[in-house]
Amino acid sequence: MSLSTSITEELLFSYFNGRATLLQKQWVEKWKEDPANEEIFYATLHKWENEHLQYQVDVNKAIEKFNVGLSANRPSAGRSSVGQKEKDADSSKWKPWLIAASLLIILGVNSYLFRDTIFYKAYSTSFGKTGLINLADGSKVVLNANSSLKIPRFGFFNNARKVYLKGEACFSVVHTPDNSRFVVQTDSMFNIEVLGTEFSVFTRPRQTKIMLLKGKIKVHYSPEKKQASVLTLSPGDLLTYSKKQEKPHIMKVGNPESSVAWMQNRFVFNDTSLSEILNIINENYGLTVELRGKDLIDKTLSGSFKAKSGDEFLESISQVLDLNMIRQNDHVILFNN
Structure with a gap:
């Protein structure tokens, strides 16, 4: 073997x-x-x-010990004997050190709990908004709505530029003279490694999509209870994965730029199911859509349109599919005319 x-x-x-x-x-x-x-x-x-995190903090236990230590050093009520006064005098010598040590412990716990805030800077976008981030190395990231990007607060180190993404973003990564790797880490089982290229990443609970526009990227795939592997994408390759799939699927796309059309507030659909469109509305605009009509879920949409807000998006969908719409705050009802 x-x-x-x-x-x-x-x-x-x-x-x-x-x-x-x-x-x-x-x-x-x-x-x-x-x-x-x-x-x-x-x-x-x-x-x-x-x-297998190497250190787990029990904050409640640490605070309890701190309070017990303070209580033990409080003077008792009433008059004390000479011997007791001597003990109090001895213990008072140690009080500043005990308090200082306790404070150091609490500071250490807080430093661990808030280490992300200390070492990383986070950018985020709200529903219906996109954002441009210029990185220190000259790379650019455009965040789609309802997304966040975490980067090292004090710059990139150890011959690697690592960022953390939740949601959706388009990356334009510059190649550095020292061939430093650029790594996009996600909460899913996929991490993307490049030297210099353009690509988009969609990483939400329901699905992961990685679209390569230019250059070449390596995708590290680490599924649970299976051997990790490395997948290589070429320009025009689209990697998709959802919990329903046994493994990632890679296919060649004729118009890869359509995957990042959202940067110009444009949406491109190619025989896209209405259920998929409802997911986009929920993820990008925070709206929940209810369909009333048995045949609505089977409808599909092809074409493109521009929309700068959730209202414009819903209006376009309603007109194209000939639907009526009722909106109640963040809840939308679509039904046939």
């Missing part, structure tokens, strides 16, 4: 937590010497670290 087929994610997890046998350790160390396996090794390591 070859090493490439025997090294599984389960075995790598055992290697990381120190439970692998001596023979298994030798297998893994021999296997990871091959440059072709390096990406899989580190992608699996990243997944294992996320699932």
Whole structure:
């Protein structure tokens, strides 16, 4: 049996937590010497670290100990004896140190809890709004509505430019003289690595989509209970994945620019189901749409239109599909004429 087929994610997890046998350790160390396996090794390591945090803070317990320490040093009511006064005098010498130590503990806990705020700067967009972010390396990111991007507050380090995305964004990444990697990390099982290129990423709970416009990208795919892998995309490739799929699907798209038409407030549909359009309305504008009519869910839409707001989007949909609309705050009802 070859090493490439025997090294599984389960075995790598055992290697990381120190439970692998001596023979298994030798297998893994021999296997990871091959440059072709390096990406899989580190992608699996990243997944294992996320699932096995090395430090868990019990804030309630820390505060309780702090309060108990303070209570123990409070003077008792009434008159005290000479011996008690001596004890109080001795203990008073330690009070400043105890308080200082307690404060340091609390500061340490707070630093851990708020480390993201300390080390990262977050950008976000509200419903119906997009935003342009100029990164320190010259790269540009356009955030779609209801999305957020987290970047290192003190710049990129360790020969890697890593950002964290929730929602949808279009990236225009510059190539640096030192060939520094640019990594987009998502909450899903996909991370994107590039040197310099243009691409869009859609990462929401229902689906992940990665569209490559220019250049070349590597997509690190780390599914649960399966071996991690690296997928390579070429210009025009669209990667899609949802929980209903067994694995990611890659297809060639004839007009890849349509995937980022939202940057000009334009929406392009190609035989798109009404249920998919309702997801877009909910994710981009925060509106919940109710369909009244058995055949409505089977309707599809092809074409494009511009919309700068949720109202304009709904108006266009209603006209094209010949539907009536009733809006009650953030709840919309669509029904046949």
